[in-house]
Amino acid sequence: MIKNNYKNIRLTEKVEESNCITHSGRFHVDDVISTIFLSKIIDNVILARIPSIEKISVKNKIVYDIGLGEFDHHQKNRNGKRNNGIFYSSIGLLWKKFGKEYLKKIGVKSINKVFEYIDKELIQNIDAADNMQFELVENKISPDFIKLCNPQWNEDITENEAFVNALRLADNFWEIFIKNAIAEIEGMELVLDKASKCKECYIVFDKEMPYKNAIKEINDNKIKYVVYKSRREGYEVRTINKVCKFKDEIVFAKNIHISKKISDNYELIYVDNHGKLCCTETLDSAIKLIKYNEDLI
Secondary structure, three states, rough: OOOOOEOEEEEEEEOOOOOOOEEOOOOOOHHHHHHHHHHHHHHEEEEEEEOOOOOOOOOOOOOEEOOOEEEEOOOOOOOOOOOOOOOOOHHHHHHHHHHHHHHHHOOOOHHHHHHHHHHHHHHHHHHHOOOOOHOOOOOOOOOOOOHHHOOOOOOOOOOOHHHHHHHHHHHHHHHHHHHHHHHHHHHHHHHHHHHHHOOOOOEEOOOOOOHHHHHOOOOOOOOOOEEEEEEOOOOEEOOOOOOOOOOOHHOOOOOOHHHHHOOOOOOOEEEEEOOEEEEEEOOOHHHHHHHHHHOOO
């Protein structure tokens, strides 16, 4: 096993043969994710991790997180910030320049929407954490996991071996996140389309859909429930209007048998304690439950 290689990424100590350069020493999610991202848009990444680029020719090389250049953020102005106050880190700068090109390469349909979603849900959180803007970090999971790969005091492993381990972990995370981001945006578009044609106070899907962000874009409060086939059993009925809840008489009933009797719905499987979710055996019983809750029967 070649310890300094991962997929199409090769670490080198010969700066002259590299096409990418970043800093050596302790690594963070910024430089690791940046390396993974570059490996998605460059056929072969030959990476030199060095302490400084002074007196080194960087012509025809992508230099990031070091050297105060286009893809570094350690200069006085930190190389720009977003309207929400979050400064760019190296991954933010690389994503801003190459993100849409990457999404086009992998065949994404709604490039602008997916680009913005990934920027908001992932890239900005890494940027904020790397720039010590912790008060602006909404998702603390992604900025934290990479640092655990750094060599520990009692571990016999080189810095580059640890970096390759971090690349492997980051690559798996990246692929899963991108897959979910695309599914989220495409699902949102389907939900919004169905909601625009809906004549009832509920919308029905034959599988679980990413409806939460889509619902935020709907201006009226006409749609109160979403119904979809559960991954466990039966159908889930969820309230999506902030003020809409299932009736207290079934939510706080002593047991499910009493809830069934009160609602006259003997296919009721489950009622959660917050009054926001119920499960029924069939679609018909799910719709019947909504009508009961809306006093339509």
